[in-house]
Amino acid sequence: MSDTRTVIDEFFRRVGNGDIAGLGEFFAETVDLNVYGAEEVPWTGRRTTKAEAVAFFKTLPEYLQPQEFSVAKVFIDGEDAVVLGRMVQKVKPTGLLFDSPFAFHFTVVDGKITRYIAYEDSLALARSFGVG
Incomplete structure (x- = not known):
């Protein structure tokens, strides 16, 4: 499994x-993983190693319960991919x-994934987490 798609x-x-x-096998040893958002939201911020990337994904279920997740479009250009979609998550600490x-x-x-940058409504995320 080597091509981007x-x-x-x-x-x-x-x-x-x-x-x-099983996600660990997809990440390179050095990675640029970043989720922008309020510092009070536990999973936001930058990670730079495979171990940190795996820990990020393991942390999410502690705080989020998926309600809906859909991928609308995937754009591939060589080594780069952009995935567009919509998600609805229940924030466990607040119920929002x-x-x-x-x-x-x-x-x-x-x-191997060397970059994972998430763009989402960080203000809505902070508010549903009880910040702002």
């Missing part, structure tokens, strides 16, 4: 199946819903 498709298949432990469109920017080099 195959890696992205398998990544989302595993996320959809709840196979968070986080409803947001998203764009995820991936870079895949030699079959």
